[in-house]
Amino acid sequence: MNLKKLLKNLEIEKTNEGCSTGTKWLKSGGEKIDSFSPVDGKLIASVNATDAKSYEAVVLQAQAAFETWRMVPAPKRGEIVRLIGNELRKEKDHLGKLVSYEMGKSLQEGLGEVQEMIDIADFAVGLSRQLYGLTIHSERPMHRMYEQWHPLGVVGIISAFNFPVAVWSWNAFIAWVCGDTCVWKPSEKTPLTAIACQKIVAAIFKENGVPEGVSGLIVGGREVGEMMSNDVRIPLVSATGSTRMGKAVAAAVGARLGRPLLELGGNNAIIVTKDADLNIAIRAAVFGAVGTAGQRCTTTRRLIIHEEVYDVFKKKLVAAYKQIKIGDPLDENNHVGPLIDTLAVDAYNKSVAAVKKEGGKQVVAAGVLSGEGFESGCYVKPCVFEVAPHFEIVKHETFAPILYMMKYKTLDEAIAIQNNVPQGLSSSIMTLNMREAEQFLSHKGSDCGIANVNIGTSGAEIGGAFGGEKETGGGRESGSDSWKAYMRRQTNTINWGNSLPLAQGIKFEV
Ligand code: NAD
Numbered sequence: 001m002n003l004k005k006l007l008k009n010l011e012i013e014k015t016n017e018g019c020s021t022g023t024k025w026l027k028s029g030g031e032k033i034d035s036f037s038p039v040d041g042k043l044i045a046s047v048n049a050t051d052a053k054s055y056e057a058v059v060l061q062a063q064a065a066f067e068t069w070r071m072v073p074a075p076k077r078g079e080i081v082r083l084i085g086n087e088l089r090k091e092k093d094h095l096g097k098l099v100s101y102e103m104g105k106s107l108q109e110g111l112g113e114v115q116e117m118i119d120i121a122d123f124a125v126g127l128s129r130q131l132y133g134l135t136i137h138s139e140r141p142m143h144r145m146y147e148q149w150h151p152l153g154v155v156g157i158i159s160a161f162n163f164p165v166a167v168w169s170w171n172a173f174i175a176w177v178c179g180d181t182c183v184w185k186p187s188e189k190t191p192l193t194a195i196a197c198q199k200i201v202a203a204i205f206k207e208n209g210v211p212e213g214v215s216g217l218i219v220g221g222r223e224v225g226e227m228m229s230n231d232v233r234i235p236l237v238s239a240t241g242s243t244r245m246g247k248a249v250a251a252a253v254g255a256r257l258g259r260p261l262l263e264l265g266g267n268n269a270i271i272v273t274k275d276a277d278l279n280i281a282i283r284a285a286v287f288g289a290v291g292t293a294g295q296r297c298t299t300t301r302r303l304i305i306h307e308e309v310y311d312v313f314k315k316k317l318v319a320a321y322k323q324i325k326i327g328d329p330l331d332e333n334n335h336v337g338p339l340i341d342t343l344a345v346d347a348y349n350k351s352v353a354a355v356k357k358e359g360g361k362q363v364v365a366a367g368v369l370s371g372e373g374f375e376s377g378c379y380v381k382p383c384v385f386e387v388a389p390h391f392e393i394v395k396h397e398t399f400a401p402i403l404y405m406m407k408y409k410t411l412d413e414a415i416a417i418q419n420n421v422p423q424g425l426s427s428s429i430m431t432l433n434m435r436e437a438e439q440f441l442s443h444k445g446s447d448c449g450i451a452n453v454n455i456g457t458s459g460a461e462i463g464g465a466f467g468g469e470k471e472t473g474g475g476r477e478s479g480s481d482s483w484k485a486y487m488r489r490q491t492n493t494i495n496w497g498n499s500l501p502l503a504q505g506i507k508f509e510v
Contacts, residue, residue: 001101001330003044009094010196018047018191018219019054021061022202022212028054030220035192038104038338039328041376047191049220055227058216062154062181063233065213070151070179078128078177083204085121088114095165095196097330102190103164104338104378105292106329117169119462120478127483128177142497149487151179152259156228158239158249161340162295162399164190165197167263170462170478171238171486176214178486180236183216185228187241189340191219229253236261236486240297243397243423243471250473261485262473263466265397266425268448268457269302269418271440273411274309276430277454278316284428284456285403286320290382291458293336294401295344297472298426298450298458302394303405304414310407314363317384317405321364324382327373338378339400348380348400354393355404360385363405389417397423411436419447425468426450426457449476 007013017025018033030049037044050058069077088095092114100110133147155175159167164187172182186194198217205214218224225245228234229252238261239249246264253260270288272281288300305313329337339345345368352366366383373379382401387394389406408414418427427448429440437453439445449468450460460466465480467473476482502508 001097003042003101006094006097006101007045010091010098011199012192012196015045015192015195016048018195018217019050019058020198020202020217021058022215023206024212026054026057030054030224033188033191033219033221035102035190036341037101038340038376038378039101039330041378044102044192047195047219049188050218050224052227055218055224058183058218059154059231059233061213062183062216065211066151066153066181068211069181069214072179074128074131074177074179077179078125080204080208080210081121081128081173081176082125083208084173084201085118085125087200087204088118088121091200092118095193098196099164099193100329102192103161104329104340105295106334106337107332109292113163113166116166116462120166120169120173123462123479124173124177127174131178131483131487138493140495140501140503143493143495145491145493147489147491149178149484149489152235152486152488153180154234155180155182155486156231156234156237157182157184158225158228158237158241159184159186160241161187161189162292162297163240164193167240167477168194168197170466172215174478174483175486178483180486181214181216183218183228183234185218185220185225188219188221194219225249226252230256232256232258235259238475238477239263243473246473259485261475261477263297263475263477264471264473265423266297266299266468266472267301267395267397267421267423268298268426269304269428270300270457271414271418271429272303272305272309272313273429273431273433273436274306275433275436276309277432278309278313280454281313281430282316282320284430285317288456288458289403290324290336290401293339293380294382295340295399296458298460300457301397301402301404302418303403304408304417305405306414307407307409314405318364321382321384326369326379326381336382336401338376339380340378342377344399345378345380347398348402351393351396351398351400351402352383355385355387355391355402358387358391358393360387360391360393360404366402389420395421411439415440415445422471423468424448424470425472426452426460428452428455428457430454
């Protein structure tokens with residue numbers, strides 16, 4: 001891959017500042033962040049992180065821009081987002097390739113991530129004409145009551161490395177049509193893709209007279225995220241990442257009674273019943289477990305398999321794992337690319353050691369790859385272990401392609417196993433039995449934010465609300481009515497009569 005040309009195409013070849021109010025890039029005294037590609041271990045670029053002074057400038061500009069942006073009619077704001085979607089269509093190949101190279105996911109998944117941005121732009125455009133409130137019948141004569149939704153202000157967005165651009169767009173595109181301005185703190189592991197997005201958006205905003213500050217960028221690590229969490233000027237902080245991070249953000253934002261919107265870790269299971277179509281189940285399990293090298297929040301981490309089909313399923317799984325090709329994710333013949341960095345490899349090794357220590361039986365061997373093509377030290381083998389559901393390690397999310405399989409006898413037992421983890425993001429049942437499917441989806445079924453039938457746990461369409469329960473944080477982003485999180489609700493009552501009747505029939509004569 002010609003990196004120089006790619007960076008030039010995206011107009012980020014000279015980038016070294018990571019702090020921007022839109023078209024302006026601010027000189028910042030923050031630490032230097034080196035972005036290395038996990039694909040080949042090469043340095044892509046170095047970026048100056050945001051410091052307290054440049055952070056202040058970005059937030060002040062976002063506040064000033066809000067004054068103007070909130071008064072632009074919502075469909076007009078939608079029109080701007082439509083233009084961003086069009087530009088992303090033009091830049092899809094370049095941006096998708098950079099996502100793949102900087103994050104390490106396959107080229108198809110990199111392009112897919114940009115497609116998700118385009119889709120959410122389309123969704124947001126339609127939404128810009130549908131920010132509906134309710135009308136409510138008043139108990140008082142000649143009164144009218146209704147609810148309306150107003151923009152919130154400056155929305156802070158903290159994103160994770162594994163979806164370096166799509167998750168930002170889920171938040172920003174919806175927040176913009178709602179009339180908010182945004183300040184984005186991307187993962188310090190993927191600063192270049194964020195800078196590329198900022199350039200694309202800033203050019204469209206400039207051409208269309210959108211005020212400087214509607215899109216702010218503050219590259220940096222945890223400390224920069226903490227500045228936003230503690231900042232009373234930011235009414236909503238939408239944070240995607242680990243449960244550890246979410247707890248810290250929730251505590252800081254909650255302490256100032258701000259609004260956190262959390263999208264945190266998952267520990268997703270597929271229940272394979274004896275009435276499953278095993279071919280569908282195998283495809284879903286393998287893609288779910290090894291896609292993005294196990295680094296999706298919705299990655300399949302547990303298989304809960306009926307004892308009658310356990311052995312045959314295991315055989316098919318082992319055969320499927322034998323076909324998996326590991327290597328450069330930009331080469332479309334490979335199925336699995338690298339982990340994000342060597343720290344992630346350490347976490348993989350630790351979990352493999354832990355499951356072995358607890359008595360897990362190896363079904364497909366683990367290991368770190370070395371030699372030609374694997375010089376970055378970030379490539380690991382997708383592995384499978386037979387475990388008992390009570391194992392401590394099975395309750396944890398390890399962000400790597402480690403799959404645990406276990407047996408069950410009754411559906412009640414399978415659902416209890418699936419729910420007995422701290423996380424509650426995605427879940428799935430493989431069955432052609434209608435009663436089993438309905439039980440799984442019922443009040444006594446899956447406790448996750450996403451529950452699927454005959455589809456794996458991994459990935460989701462932008463039209464539905466995305467998010468999960470328990471330690472996944474309870475937030476919902478992207479489709480359905482998730483937009484309400486980005487606005488404040490106001491109840492209005494108008495008296496058009498000539499007296500002042502009080503609510504609840506209260507009498508007050510003077
Ligand atoms: P991470 O928690 O290490 O970092 C995520 C972001 O939070 C980064 O931008 C980081 O700088 C910032 N951050 C870290 N500590 C912070 C703090 N105390 N205050 C403010 N900001 C802080 O996560 P990661 O390794 O980048 O991503 C992987 C995790 O993200 C996994 O747990 C995965 O399941 C989760 N994830 C969840 C979803 C979802 O929608 N539920 C989507 C993608 C990723």
